[in-house]
Amino acid sequence: MAKAVQQRTLKTRAKLLDAAQAVISESGYEAMRVEEVVLRAGVAKGTFFSHFKDKDALMDQLIGAEIDRHLDGIDALDAPTSIAEMTDAMMPLITFMTCERYVFDVILRHSGAAANADIGPIAMTFGRHAEVVTKWLWDQPFRKDISAELQAEGVQAFMVQAISLIFCSLHNSVAPRERLETYLTAWLMPTA
Amino acid sequence: MAKAVQQRTLKTRAKLLDAAQAVISESGYEAMRVEEVVLRAGVAKGTFFSHFKDKDALMDQLIGAEIDRHLDGIDALDAPTSIAEMTDAMMPLITFMTCERYVFDVILRHSGAAANADIGPIAMTFGRHAEVVTKWLWDQPFRKDISAELQAEGVQAFMVQAISLIFCSLHNSVAPRERLETYLTAWLMPTA
DNA sequence: CGATGAAATTGACCGTGGTCAATATTTGGA
DNA sequence: TCCAAATATTGACCACGGTCAATTTCATCG
Numbered sequence: 258m259a260k261a262v263q264q265r266t267l268k269t270r271a272k273l274l275d276a277a278q279a280v281i282s283e284s285g286y287e288a289m290r291v292e293e294v295v296l297r298a299g300v301a302k303g304t305f306f307s308h309f310k311d312k313d314a315l316m317d318q319l320i321g322a323e324i325d326r327h328l329d330g331i332d333a334l335d336a337p338t339s340i341a342e343m344t345d346a347m348m349p350l351i352t353f354m355t356c357e358r359y360v361f362d363v364i365l366r367h368s369g370a371a372a373n374a375d376i377g378p379i380a381m382t383f384g385r386h387a388e389v390v391t392k393w394l395w396d397q398p399f400r401k402d403i404s405a406e407l408q409a410e411g412v413q414a415f416m417v418q419a420i421s422l423i424f425c426s427l428h429n430s431v432a433p434r435e436r437l438e439t440y441l442t443a444w445l446m447p448t449a
Numbered sequence: 450m451a452k453a454v455q456q457r458t459l460k461t462r463a464k465l466l467d468a469a470q471a472v473i474s475e476s477g478y479e480a481m482r483v484e485e486v487v488l489r490a491g492v493a494k495g496t497f498f499s500h501f502k503d504k505d506a507l508m509d510q511l512i513g514a515e516i517d518r519h520l521d522g523i524d525a526l527d528a529p530t531s532i533a534e535m536t537d538a539m540m541p542l543i544t545f546m547t548c549e550r551y552v553f554d555v556i557l558r559h560s561g562a563a564a565n566a567d568i569g570p571i572a573m574t575f576g577r578h579a580e581v582v583t584k585w586l587w588d589q590p591f592r593k594d595i596s597a598e599l600q601a602e603g604v605q606a607f608m609v610q611a612i613s614l615i616f617c618s619l620h621n622s623v624a625p626r627e628r629l630e631t632y633l634t635a636w637l638m639p640t641a
Numbered sequence: 642c643g644a645t646g647a648a649a650t651t652g653a654c655c656g657t658g659g660t661c662a663a664t665a666t667t668t669g670g671a
Numbered sequence: 672t673c674c675a676a677a678t679a680t681t682g683a684c685c686a687c688g689g690t691c692a693a694t695t696t697c698a699t700c701g
Contacts, residue, residue, distance in 0.1 A: 494689085496649075650696085651695085654689105
């Protein structure tokens, strides 16, 4: 008999999430401290870890939710008809993903789930993103020699690469938008 | 007048590196503890941090050196004449990069340097890897519509993607070698 | 040699994430 | 309404990376 989750539990979790969100709004993701969150939420430290496996799990939820919000916006758009349009459509998401180096690190760490058991919010968003891109590619004037799914995987690979290079001193002279557009043109519209 | 570095310094650094390597050989990278290393090296904890900025910096050196050894092997090879050969040539490197999830995380974190000042060993190896691939691509029967440099950047992006998916429960049914070959064929030999 | 300043080393101490046995609260049944 | 089992909460405690003022060792020069 599945036991119903107590009201108390929901309330405590909400308090923790609110407190965390507040800290992040004020000081950013990297600066978030578990101690600060439990202090504001008015609960003991141990309570935090009975609601979230670890600090990373909370970040997974918060950042995953934020990415999902961006995907909602992207999903509402008409399918882009050019590489430039596609790149533009992804820019708000990319901007968020690069708002802090720490945020991008967390995203990378969670982009693939470690075990079947724990496919977290961020991993889900990667799946969703691939779906959106696949849908976009369905009947576009792009290459036809490979599947839309494979094309979408490539789009993700290049998006990650373009973002990584933002944080790389050796390659940060080119803006991410232009770099991504170059990549995607070469990937989706080869002429040789 | 630049003061020569003391013998003592070199000796201590060597002791620390040896101790770290020993711990890693026995228990792996992830299990390495600074306390254990300084204990074996017979120095105080503070000494460790006067030789390495932090634990990550030591990992950067050790893992970077290991990657360099693999690149030496790759560099000694004849330029591959097919995608399959190219993929095979990169497999030993990929195998090392995926020996532990932690190792891959460290590599990703250091693949782009945070500031011009600290381009570490791992970041250097990425540059070197790109050069090797670019050289390979120079006169190969692959696509000619984009530069060899851009092709090499793509090869790196797909290598990272293929590795990431190894650690992803949603996509670990395909072996990394086959996945990479699929990616590289689509990237380097498009037929549309 | 002995003195003196520079460089290396030390270890007590701190910040922060995470654990767990003890305690408090809730729930469902008699 | 009361009791017992299930569930949630607590906070002292630990692990481990990292800091820094005090101390020791080293190199150079008169």
